[in-house]
Structure formats: C-alpha cells, structure tokens
Amino acid sequence: MINPLDLAFSSISDYLSQVDTAPVFPTPENVEELKIFEEDLPNTSSEGGSIIRLMDNKGAPATVASTGGRYFGFVTGGSMPPVLSASLISTTWDQNGALEVMSPVGARLESVASNWLLAALHLPSGAGVGFVTGATVANFVALAAARHALLKNQGWDVESKGLFGAPVLQVVVGEEVHISLLKALGMLGLGRDRVVKVPTDRQGRMRADALPKVDDKTIVCLQAGNVNTGALDPALMIAQQIEGSGAWVHVDGAFGLWARASANKKHLAIGYDLADSWATDAHKWLNVPYDSGLVICKNPAHLKGAMSATSASYLMPGQQSNGCDHTPEMSRKARGIEVWAALKHLGRSGLAELIDRNCRFAVQFAEGLANAGYEVLNDVVLNQVLVKFGNADTTLKVVKAIQDDGTCWCGSTVWQGHTAMRISVSSWRTTQDDVEKSLAAMIRIAQQYS
Numbered sequence: 001m002i003n004p005l006d007l008a009f010s011s012i013s014d015y016l017s018q019v020d021t022a023p024v025f026p027t028p029e030n031v032e033e034l035k036i037f038e039e040d041l042p043n044t045s046s047e048g049g050s051i052i053r054l055m056d057n058k059g060a061p062a063t064v065a066s067t068g069g070r071y072f073g074f075v076t077g078g079s080m081p082p083v084l085s086a087s088l089i090s091t092t093w094d095q096n097g098a099l100e101v102m103s104p105v106g107a108r109l110e111s112v113a114s115n116w117l118l119a120a121l122h123l124p125s126g127a128g129v130g131f132v133t134g135a136t137v138a139n140f141v142a143l144a145a146a147r148h149a150l151l152k153n154q155g156w157d158v159e160s161k162g163l164f165g166a167p168v169l170q171v172v173v174g175e176e177v178h179i180s181l182l183k184a185l186g187m188l189g190l191g192r193d194r195v196v197k198v199p200t201d202r203q204g205r206m207r208a209d210a211l212p213k214v215d216d217k218t219i220v221c222l223q224a225g226n227v228n229t230g231a232l233d234p235a236l237m238i239a240q241q242i243e244g245s246g247a248w249v250h251v252d253g254a255f256g257l258w259a260r261a262s263a264n265k266k267h268l269a270i271g272y273d274l275a276d277s278w279a280t281d282a283h284k285w286l287n288v289p290y291d292s293g294l295v296i297c298k299n300p301a302h303l304k305g306a307m308s309a310t311s312a313s314y315l316m317p318g319q320q321s322n323g324c325d326h327t328p329e330m331s332r333k334a335r336g337i338e339v340w341a342a343l344k345h346l347g348r349s350g351l352a353e354l355i356d357r358n359c360r361f362a363v364q365f366a367e368g369l370a371n372a373g374y375e376v377l378n379d380v381v382l383n384q385v386l387v388k389f390g391n392a393d394t395t396l397k398v399v400k401a402i403q404d405d406g407t408c409w410c411g412s413t414v415w416q417g418h419t420a421m422r423i424s425v426s427s428w429r430t431t432q433d434d435v436e437k438s439l440a441a442m443i444r445i446a447q448q449y450s
C-alpha cells in the first residue's frame with residue numbers, strides 16, 4: 001500500500017510546479033467535474049492514497065491559482081515555500097495553542113512572533129497580540145477590547161453584565177469602511193447601522209475636518225488601506241485632533257498597515273502607532289497561507305479583559321502567557337508559528353522589498369493601462385489599482401473576458417459611483433514577467449471592446 005504522506009508530498013510538488021502555467025481560474029469543465037465529490041456518506045472506509053489521488057485528480061484542477069503569480073483578485077497573498085513548509089510541519093506537530101502547558105513550543109514561537117510583528121510594524125513594544133483567523137476576527141477582538149476598556153472607565157463590567165443598561169458608546173467610521181468592520185460591530189452588539197460615518201475624500205480617506213465631537217465613550221475606527229484605492233486615513237492629523245478626548249482609536253489595517261514596514265512607504269502610515277488597537281492580516285501581504293490574522297492591543301490588559309474566560313486571571317502577575325487569553329477560541333491551532341516562519345524567512349529587508357516590489361508592479365499596471373488609453377481612477381500609492389474600460393457595461397464585459405482568458409484574474413468593483421476593475425498586487429510570487437504578460441492580456445482584451 002502506498003503511504004499517503006509520500007503521495008501527498010509528490011502531489012504538493014506537482015501542484016507547485018504547474019501553478020504558474022495553469023489557467024488562473026479553473027475552466028467550467030474542471031468545475032463541472034467537482035460533481036464527483038457529490039456522493040452519499042460512504043458506509044466503508046477509503047484508504048489514504050485513494051483520497052489523495054481524488055483530491056489531486058479532481059480537486060486540484062478546480063482550484064483558483066491564487067498562490068501563483070498572476071492572481072490579482074481581492075487582496076490575496078500567496079504562500080512562500082519556507083512558510084508553507086513550516087505550516088506542514090506545524091500541522092504535523094498538531095499543537096494546541098490555547099495554553100502554554102499544552103504546547104511550550106507553540107507558546108514560545110507565538111511570543112517571539114508577537115515581538116517581531118510589533119518591531120516590523122513599528123508599534124508599541126509590550127502591546128498584546130492575538131493570532132486569529134483573519135482581519136474580520138481581528139477587528140472583532142480589538143473592538144471587544146475597546147468596548148471592555150471604555151465601559152470599564154464608566155464603571156461598567158461589560159463581560160459580566162452585558163450591554164443592556166450599559167452607558168452608550170459612539171462608534172465613528174469612515175464612509176468607505178470595510179464591511180467586515182461593520183460585521184464585527186454587529187456581532188459585538190454595537191450595531192452595524194448606528195455608526196457615525198465620516199465623509200471621505202476623493203481617494204476614500206476619512207476627512208479629518210469632518211470628524212464629529214468625540215469623547216471617552218467613543219471608538220474611532222481608522223482604515224489603513226482602502227480596499228479599492230489602497231489609501232490610508234490621515235492618522236496623525238486625526239490623532240492630534242482628538243488627543244486628550246479619551247476616545248479609543250482602532251485601526252483596520254488588514255493590508256495597508258504593512259506600509260509601515262517599508263522605508264519608502266512608511267510616510268503614508270505615520271501616526272498609526274498612536275492608536276489603541278490594530279487589526280491586520282498575515283494571509284494578505286505577509287504571504288502566510290490561510291488562515292492568519294493578527295489583533296494587536298496597546299494595553300494587553302484590555303485584550304485579556306475582553307478575551308479571558310476567567311475575567312480576573314489577567315490581574316495575576318507573573319502568569320504564563322496563554323493564547324486563549326488573547327483570542328475568542330479556547331482550543332486552536334498555534335497559527336503564530338507560520339507568522340514566525342514568515343518573519344524569520346523575510347527579515348526586515350525581505351519584508352520591505354516584498355512591499356516595495358508589489359507597489360512598483362501596481363504602478364507599472366497603472367502606467368501601462370493609462371498609456372493604452374484607459375482611465376486609472378486612484379492615486380496608486382500602494383498595491384491597488386482601479387481602472388475603467390469605458391462605461392460600466394463595457395468595463396464589466398472586459399473584466400469578464402479577462403477572467404475567461406485565464407492569463408490573470410482581477411475582480412470588479414463599484415467605487416465612488418464608478419464601475420471599475422480592481423488590481424491588487426499582493427503576492428511574493430508575482431514577477432516582472434507576470435506583470436508584462438498580464439498587462440498585455442488586459443490591453444489586448446480591452447481593445448476588442450473599444
């Protein structure tokens with residue numbers, strides 16, 4: 001009998017060797033073949049080799065090649081081979097990251113990864129870090145910490161008493177807030193629709209001059225990296241404006257916060273270190289495999305106050321550092337191991353170079369498309385490009401044809417009234433050649449519609 005692990009390793013190397021030549025989105029035929037999985041729950045067992053073979057033959061051809069170099073949809077990182085390898089080892093170890101006593105190595109590597117993360121993003125050392133599944137959950141956890149801290153200041157213990165009868169909190173967001181932040185507010189009982197929305201400027205940034213009056217019962221949510229334009233809210237101006245108010249400043253920096261890791265881009269992200277909490281992703285720009293998000297809280301006691309199962313445990317000094325005091329989960333994968341591996345692999349210079357390279361490619365896309373006569377809607381300050389191929393109808397037809405062509409994959413969006421194609425350059429794997437091939441395909445296809 002074949003060892004399924006041996007088969008899995010050859011399947012992995014085969015997959016990686018073809019991911020750059022396969023169509024970026026599976027063909028309709030490959031998607032159609034997924035029907036082979038639609039069987040009744042088997043009565044008898046299957047051996048591992050046959051399961052791997054089935055995944056290989058019918059699953060792999062229907063994957064989206066988002067780990068390849070020409071996937072520009074949403075904001076999607078690839079997975080760097082050293083980190084993928086670390087992830088496979090970590091999965092083999094199968095450590096529970098809930099408690100230090102359950103995995104000394106998990107706790108140690110997550111602790112090191114926390115310190116490195118704060119150093120890489122130039123955020124206050126000593127901040128609390130939680131390893132979660134994505135920026136949505138990171139937003140949720142950070143806003144829970146904000147809710148904990150602000151209500152505690154009002155003499156209200158929200159974890160034990162709940163929100164009924166609690167002092168009322170105001171939540172301020174930008175007009176172009178990411179929907180995941182609103183979802184997090186909904187899950188926390190803070191409400192998706194009762195937020196105060198601050199108008200944004202022509203790049204989607206919150207307008208500091210339009211900020212409402214804030215106080216010590218206000219959470220102000222800034223955005224580092226508008227999902228359409230890549231623009232960052234003017235954090236320094238806003239922080240200075242509300243200084244001394246007692247408001248909690250939270251940052252949704254799913255990908256844009258990583259600008260702080262590049263000497264060439266950090267000017268976009270000044271003042272973000274003045275916030276109280278941050279949410280970001282490792283599975284976007286850090287190119288860690290799914291799923292990996294990071295929540296950071298300047299005062300770790302607020303993070304523990306919101307997340308500890310036993311509300312008093314964080315008051316005990318000298319306690320072990322337990323992952324479950326920083327995240328909603330109790331048992332969970334020690335996913336900080338992959339963050340550790342990514343930062344170990346890249347180092348400061350590799351990380352900065354990755355950010356800069358992706359941003360350079362975004363500029364190249366914008367220039368190439370503009371030179372071919374298409375309108376680029378945003379200032380390309382980071383890794384995001386918005387381009388129009390004429391009116392909404394034509395633009396959507398071009399986007400669909402680009403997707404069907406299979407050279408690369410981009411999605412569409414409606415931003416400030418314009419229907420546009422979004423290009424997000426976020427993968428370590430994207431090369432100059434990928435950019436040239438993709439640009440040529442985009443222009444060749446667009447020209448058929450104009």
Ligand SMILES: *Cc1c(COP(=O)(O)O)cnc(C)c1O
Nearest residue numbers: 134135136178180227252254281
């Ligand atoms: C992607 C993104 C999110 C959501 O992150 P997930 O990892 O998908 O949960 C939140 N905010 C912004 C700005 C994003 O770009």
